[in-house]
Amino acid sequence: MKKKIYGLCMGFVAVFLLVCGQTKAVSAEQLTEKVELTEEERYDPKYYRPFGKTDGTEGIDATGAAEVNGKTFEETVAEQLRLHAELIDVSGFKMSSDAVHTDYFRTLFSNAELFFVDSAYSAYTNGRYVTGIVPQYNMSASVAEEALQVVDAAAEEALDMVSDDMEDYEKALAIHDWLAVYCEYDYEHYLANNVPAVSHTAYGALAQKVAVCDGYSKAYQYIMQNKLGISCLVVSSDSISHAWNLIEIGGQYYHVDVTWDDPTWDVIGRVTHNNFLLSDTGITKTGHSGWDEYEKASDTTFDSITWGKSDGSIIYDEGYWYYINQSTGELIKTDDILNGADTVLYTIDPKSWKADNAGSYYLGAFSYLQKYEDMLIFNEAKKITKYDLTMQTPGTLYIPSTAELPEDTDTAVYNICGFKVAEDMLCYAIQPNPYLEQSQSSYIHKTDVIEKITPDLPDELPELSGIAGKPLSSIILPEFYTWADPTVKMTQTGQMTYMAYYCPDKKVYKSVVVNLTVKVDCVEHEWNDGMITVQPTCSKEGEKTCSCIYCGVTTVLPVAVTDHQNIGMRNVTTPTCVTAGYSGDMYCIDCQALIRKGTVVPPTGHVWAYEGILTEATATEGGTASYICVNCGEHKIVATAAMGAPEKGTLFYDDDLIYAVTVPGTSGGMVSVVKSTGSQTKTVVIPDAITVDGITYKVSAISAKAFKNHKKIRKIVIGTNVTSIGKDAFNGCKKLKNITIRSSKVKSVGKNAIKNIKKNARIYCPKKKLRAYKKLFNSKSGFKKTMKITK
Template identity: 35%
Template sequence: MQQFFRTQFILQGGKGMKGKYFLILCLLLFLCGGTVSASSGGGTDSLRITDENRFDPEFYRQPEARYASQGGEGRSARAGLDFETYIIEQLQQFATTIDVSGYGISNGKAGSAYFQILNSHPELFYVEGSVNWRYNSSGMVTQYYNIKYRDAQANIQRQQKELEAAANEALTWVDDSMSDMEKALVIHDYLVLNCEYDQERLQNGTVPAYSHSAYGALVSRLAVCDGYSHAYSYILEKLGIPCELVTSDSMNHAWNMVSIGGDWYHVDVTWDDPIWDCIGRVLHSYFLLSDQVISDSGHKHANWSAGHTAVSDTYKQAFWTGIQSAFCYWRGNWYYARYNGTSRTGDVLKKQELLGSGEETVCSESNLWGSYGGNYMYLDFDAGRNAIYFNSGTSIFRLEDEKWAEMVYEPELSANQYIFGFTIKEDQLCYWLSNSPNVSRKQSLRTHPVPEQALSQITGISAENLTAVYDGKWKLIQVKGTKNGDYVTYAGENGMFGAEQPEMKDAGVYQVSYKVERSGCQPFQGQAQIVIEKAEPIYAVPEGLQIVKGQALGEVKLPERFFWETDTAKKWRTEGEVICYVLYSPEDSRNYKTVSHIPVKVTVVKEEGPDTPSEGDKEEEPDVPPEGERPGEEKPKEPDEPSGGEGTPGQPDHSPEEENPDTPPGEEQPSIPSEVNPEDTEKEVPSFTPPKGLSGHSGKMLSSVKLPAGFVWQTSESTRLWREGSYTYYVKYVPEDTKKYVSVSNIPVKVQVICPEHRYISEVTRAATRTRKGQETFTCEICGNAYTREISLELPKKPEPVSGLKVTKVSANSLQFSWKKTEGVKYRAVLYQKNAVVATGYTDKNVYAFSKLQSAADYQMKVTAYREIDGGKYYADQEASVKASTALGKVKLVSVKGQGTGKVKITWKKVSGAGGYEIFMKTGTGSYKKIKSIAKGKTVAFTKSGLKKGKNYSFRIRAYKKSGGKKAYGAYSNVKTWKRK
């Protein structure tokens, strides 16, 4: 059957070669070619795309890289843009003339250079297919002019938004986990499902320019071959998959070449869409073919010109060539349909790996298509509802989970009638009822609103926060409470959900959203946090360090990744062993802590030679941690010492506000040994107990923390206490007997910082969207303590159900309804006759009328309010409905003829649905009176007797039917008059 249609269409001049007579061809080429006007100083030329040159391969080559010469003239040379970018920029600004004098384009290349850019950029669909240009005496083009656009600028800008929205709708079929091959497949199937070949207008010669564009294929959903190809290229380029148009002038046809895994393949979306359009059917005969296969006797492509060769036969034996339904990716699996000849069933199948060997039957349907063998079961993916729908021969189903499906609609069928086509469009189940699958003209489709699911809530789902130390392994959250059949996906900061958890291996704080989907339930969404702390690095403390008396410490070389914390300008004048401090900075500073205050022994030795420092050199103070080495650290304040006492500079300040950047809040700084001045070696080291149980309030100074007698703050007393937690500061112990005992510096003590009263202010730190939850952060004004609260998804607000629905006008062939208006709301009105949808309309008004209806017929009208948000429709939870009947038709009075003395016979045409008729008569200029009521709707004649000679009698009739014990009347008939002579 398919080959029959294909052959028929080639003869008619559609997707294949058009019938051309040689003389006509020559004449057309002469008349439709470019026009030239020349003079000794240059001239003009032009090119217009026609049906005869549309598929010239020269117009589809990739644009040549051209750059403005340094000495070029005009704005183009000064712009500094390559030719392709420059032309695109000008066309996007709706320029009607473009200065190209700087690009060195010859007259003979001007037309092809221009159209190569148009055909490489489907987003320029709004530019007319003609161009004029001027060239100078050297034959070089200076200007394109008389550039035209297909609509007004405001309309084009609206169309650009429509194209972008339509492309984004197609991208809802794509999952981030898909390979390039899989993405190319689902976009191929989406286009075949949602675009119809513009066969009707092709046959009568009225194909509009838009049908040759991506806009036609994606927005108007009517296109011819180059429209399909531009749309496919447009979407694949958005996915980062190289895709180009290929044409054959002899075939009068365009298709695509796409690069998958470094190899090029042919894809002909057009020839995979049957003619006439059969909704739901998706062929895969022309998907990812090599040059050899697409040109064989079964595929019949020839004489194309492309910039690539397709030599790979990787997908030559792919199983999809026998599949005539769309491939739908849902909940981590691939779904498609196939006829099982053994069991004579239509099967919905699934695979976890598209090219894997495992194939599982999800459900089988035996309600097939009578005597017609083969498969007419078609699938469609409704991204808005995240559901797959499919048809059997008699019903439409929704896939509920991986093992069963629910019937959602069963249309009324006449004898030997089956569903031979199915898809979803505009929230409607669209289906084709027929006695035969053969399509010889445009299908007459029927529709029914997609039934909304009554979804319950998922409960008992949770995921705990996780805190771990970096170990080089990925960390994962554990979602608890799921059931068999649940589908769990995860999203990181970008809000894009996928089957794999985001990469969480390096140290840091990660927010992970998770979503649980369960059949018959609303998706559950939650969030968990993973904190990966930096690990302690492994290192060897430097040993064997020596320094010569009088030498600066900075001249002592440390092992790699170690740095002096002690002042590198320090010198010593006495021999011996001193303690200095170094810092270790790991190479992987993201995942490992920087370790400070590492004590190392440095031996001060005597230098042999004339450069030994004299005794007059000033000796530096004993070692202390360095100053100015770490941003944010404040030099400790040296306390006043008792008379005769000797002290050393204190340790760096570690206030919560200026803590070591490598130490998280609340984590103690590494403790360091207290220091004693080497010159005090003759004095005794006093015994003391470091202060314990110290505490202070957030917002106060360190000076507010009282120390025991003998201890003074070495950390600056003006240090402000900030966040709650335990922090290490430094004190100095000054003994009472400073002649006998040395003072001890750099004694670490812990101070517990407490906020006396939290006063929180809130700030939305991440706004909620429809796909990602938000976050509100609460921060204490006193201590800086912070916590976060999750903000629910920004779900669109559904409108309230329609109220006040009523019938406002009735006629024999129309019904008008009205209801109460709600601002900012639109309405979907659906008229039913029994269970079948008669008509569907959309309006932003609170009145809607249906016309061209049957007379005396019963109908039910349902109206649902909805809001349009980001291109989607969000409907009220309930619909309003009212029943109504059209009026009886107007009776046609056929004749009034005399039937003997004083008698007249009145005849009329039967009115459909009539239960009877009432006949009225008037005499002369009097009033009408009812003379007869007929109780049978099939009666079409009545004889009136007793009419008097010389009188004029006028007759009229109206039909009626009984409803609820009352009569409903049709309009009065025309009037006929009879005079008895």
């Protein structure tokens, strides 16, 4: 039996297409599962690319609308998020799920004030595009409003460092230094790989003063862009999992990375300037890579600026800049931070940070500068020093007491190695080593900048009134009073007492606790869920008795009709392959009302699955195959096409010989013998022709090396249609003694075709071809004088 060595998987493809070719109906609108930004995606540059600077692969689809009702996608979504919308209609934009996914997070990351929105949402889709977005919030609307006030208050602290007469790059420097000093990198959670979501926000950096890189970047953007009107973008790199800023000054963009200029672990008061106002080339040299270059930062003006060689804040006041040169310990005053003339106001001994009692010291001055009122304040190794800007004179402000020193002071040397002013307090770290690789918190001490006295309470406390359900912040307090916690809600009516602070002058007095009485009235009742007293029906309202959660007064409220809540189906008929069905009539189980008539469901149609071949197809004649319906079991017989003539090179095998098609066709085809598979065969007969799948092929050639090194062959008979014998065809057939050539058509015998066969071999050929074949079987073919060609 002749067999083909090709075409084995065609039946499987047909079955796959039959089974998988069905379609599934999709409902008109579906709510997707929650879509959440993963940690792996957090720093993907596409989420930080500003709108209008797309590379064409994200954002609004080619078929989508750029604006709807005069607003872009970003404007629409940001506006609704600020309103704490539960559902945002984006159907007019006709955007795909992927486009909405990208642009929703671009909106969050381009608007730092949206810190109250989680990096997750759900969406309604109609199968073609997204119709609505369901945001996820991490704060209620009222809490978010109060949180924004806290963020703005922190931003105002930073803006106290800025003056209207500053250049934009000077404003960028002042905010950079403030943020690095007053925000601490969330290193503890970073090392534990569990950074909370808030540390990725501007709220974390400004309100809680703890953040990671994207929190720093959003906070810097919020102050520079929202408060100072200086264009400031957030850029990111997926490859280094990091975010920083790109700021525009004088029509040029520059890189600013506050995070990398704030040391970890945090050292209070310390801020470097190695990543401030750099070009693309400059920021690359500090280790940044992989950001999306939608804006080029080509200007290198600031790349070589040393910014006063200061590792602390650079302070601006009344037209002058002040900083401490950490190498020399000099307090410097200059009228131009870039090119001004320096005046030394005070010198700190840079060798005073002792390493041990033997006289060794740490190289440099670990002194950090702050401004408070009309004073510059900075730490030396053993004390806090002030410099009066009005009098232009230095003086000692504070010397830590012995009680503040660790118990092992006799054996170890301690220095002040960190310093800042926060909330009218001197904050300083007394530690043995300026380079501690751990949290500095256990070494930090605090004391008032100026020693304050306790004020006398006023004879009469203010009379206050409030509204139940509102926070204490809704009550405007008289001067000198502040609420201890302004977010506390007034939840009871009557004369209620709440804690507050009283301080007539923060510069002179301490804050003292006072309990203020508030007359709380219930202006708008807020009802509880109540108790149902009359059950509603499908057509009639019920009643429930509710109480105000603030004052306790009761009322009777209607309960909406149930609106046919218990639904049933009747007259449902399942369609078959050939008969129609019926979807069923919807009715109310409670009142038996018909809610909706059903519809005719068309027949499903047969779903055919391949069973097997009934009749094999040949090259010239078709066959048949059987299919079965997977639903009803009906069978059908399908005619299959003839396979057609195999292509050139197709292999067949018959008995111990393998053939290759050399001339294809259903008639007049030819094959060549390419190999023998019978390793033990002693006699080989090469036929005149072979028949495969109804097609007859003449055997017209013996390919090169077809029988090379066959160890057992003794005799070969070559059929009448062979015209050529390839090189090395019988080379190495050491036992081959008899070759009978029946063909009169041999035109060529290849090199070494009969080399290394029996020395006394005999070649028999047709009488009329004896002379011609003696010429073909020459010495090049391997013929030896001991061999003989005969008729």
